Amino acid sequence: MKWENVFSWEGKVRIPQEGRFIELEEDKSLIVPNNPIIPYIEGDGIGSEIAPAMLHVVNTAVEKAYGGHRRIYWVELLAGDKAEEKTGQRMPEETLEVLRQAVVAIKGPLGTPVGKGGKSLNAVLRQSMDFYSAIRPVYWLGQPSPIPEPQRVNVAVFRENSDDVYMAIEYMPKAEDTQKVREFFIKEMKVSEYALPEDCGITVKPMSEYKTKRHVRKALRWALENKKKVVAVVGKGNIMKATEGAFINWAFEVAKEPEFEGRVITEGEPAEGQVLMLRVITDQMLMQLVLKPEAYDVIITQNLNGDYISDLASALVGGPGFVPSGNIGDGYSLFESTHGTAYDIAGKGIANPLSLTLSGAMMLEYLGWKESAQLIYEAVRRAIEDRLGTPDIALGFRKMGVQSRELSTMDFAEAIAERIG
Ligand code: ATP
Numbered sequence: 001m002k003w004e005n006v007f008s009w010e011g012k013v014r015i016p017q018e019g020r021f022i023e024l025e026e027d028k029s030l031i032v033p034n035n036p037i038i039p040y041i042e043g044d045g046i047g048s049e050i051a052p053a054m055l056h057v058v059n060t061a062v063e064k065a066y067g068g069h070r071r072i073y074w075v076e077l078l079a080g081d082k083a084e085e086k087t088g089q090r091m092p093e094e095t096l097e098v099l100r101q102a103v104v105a106i107k108g109p110l111g112t113p114v115g116k117g118g119k120s121l122n123a124v125l126r127q128s129m130d131f132y133s134a135i136r137p138v139y140w141l142g143q144p145s146p147i148p149e150p151q152r153v154n155v156a157v158f159r160e161n162s163d164d165v166y167m168a169i170e171y172m173p174k175a176e177d178t179q180k181v182r183e184f185f186i187k188e189m190k191v192s193e194y195a196l197p198e199d200c201g202i203t204v205k206p207m208s209e210y211k212t213k214r215h216v217r218k219a220l221r222w223a224l225e226n227k228k229k230v231v232a233v234v235g236k237g238n239i240m241k242a243t244e245g246a247f248i249n250w251a252f253e254v255a256k257e258p259e260f261e262g263r264v265i266t267e268g269e270p271a272e273g274q275v276l277m278l279r280v281i282t283d284q285m286l287m288q289l290v291l292k293p294e295a296y297d298v299i300i301t302q303n304l305n306g307d308y309i310s311d312l313a314s315a316l317v318g319g320p321g322f323v324p325s326g327n328i329g330d331g332y333s334l335f336e337s338t339h340g341t342a343y344d345i346a347g348k349g350i351a352n353p354l355s356l357t358l359s360g361a362m363m364l365e366y367l368g369w370k371e372s373a374q375l376i377y378e379a380v381r382r383a384i385e386d387r388l389g390t391p392d393i394a395l396g397f398r399k400m401g402v403q404s405r406e407l408s409t410m411d412f413a414e415a416i417a418e419r420i421g
Pocket of ligand 1: 338345350351352353392
């Protein structure tokens with residue numbers, strides 16, 4: 001498929017004259033022109049197959065919604081395997097520079113080669129752009145799912161992305177450093193040797209007020225804007241008082257800030273324009289998600305809990321192949337597929353493109369182009385209703401005893417595009 005508005009990498013990044021970069025206001029809100037330049041990174045493994053599928057569906061939706069009045073100018077940036085092959089570097093400086101300039105971007109999965117050392121590229125991106133909230137809206141579009149009435153699931157998981165055990169402050173068992181840390185705790189802080197035996201490893205779990213509050217504000221603004229009703233702040237505050245407990249307390253402090261006063265309530269029935277904020281212990285939430293998923297609209301949580309919760313929520317609607325995600329900071333954002341590189345099926349043209357395509361729709365919403373996003377949701381729903389899908393979707397239908405038609409990645413994208421508008 002050839003699109004005039006897609007500028008693939010050719011020896012260097014090609015910035016189209018016809019497009020303009022998105023800019024940020026002082027308050028970090030977006031100034032989106034009608035011809036934004038948006039970078040895309042194909043990603044590794046199945047990335048080169050699902051990226052064109054996403055571009056095709058998003059282009060079709062934008063064209064249908066705005067009839068040429070609005071148009072994205074896509075610019076390919078390299079990262080991962082393709083970058084290494086073409087430039088010798090897995091994350092070229094040029095890629096980071098253009099991402100910063102463009103403000104909003106989208107990417108496929110990036111793998112971390114095992115045994116070669118080096119940081120995960122996803123972590124490099126997250127940290128260099130300070131994408132502090134990872135958002136995963138989980139909803140059902142008719143695909144095969146493991147639970148009865150999956151339409152009950154419609155929850156957005158806001159996972160803090162810049163704190164917690166992911167900061168990789170780790171002391172390996174028996175290492176010299178670990179003994180120093182142990183000694184400090186035992187001698188200076190009077191911690192018992194029972195708690196820190198000689199052969200233990202130690203992982204540090206930092207959690208800060210500043211990082212928590214900016215994340216909570218983002219989630220509450222989103223909940224109010226999208227007219228959600230029930231927001232759960234989730235953590236094991238009863239066990240980890242200094243971190244997850246503090247996180248929950250800070251979240252409730254944010255609810256009292258002038259911006260949210262009267263709009264975020266902590267008891268009673270939320271009226272029009274209000275959300276109810278509740279505290280829920282992590283294990284309770286995991287159970288509730290399976291038993292009563294309709295009880296919550298938004299989940300605000302920390303990095304590690306967010307990892308568990310978003311995967312469980314995704315599984316309820318059929319797995320990560322059907323769920324989009326966005327990494328968002330102060331205006332800067334990077335949308336991405338939630339599944340991995342799936343090298344086992346790469347090159348076969350059978351990968352499910354929905355996660356990345358729905359991330360494209362999520363990006364359109366973020367730009368304020370809601371009409372085009374809506375067209376994508378409806379078209380995906382119709383394609384699935386017509387029992388079309390990549391082999392993984394067809395297999396799900398077969399397991400339910402439902403007949404379906406198996407399509408390649410690109411044919412499925414085409415089937416969705418045909419159902420737009
Ligand atoms: P990584 O190491 O990058 O996380 P992975 O392949 O282990 O990659 P997962 O997303 O956990 O990542 O995928 C597990 C398996 O699920 C894959 O090996 C593949 O068979 C299947 N899978 C993942 N994504 C898709 C997809 N979009 N379409 C079809 N099958 C997929």
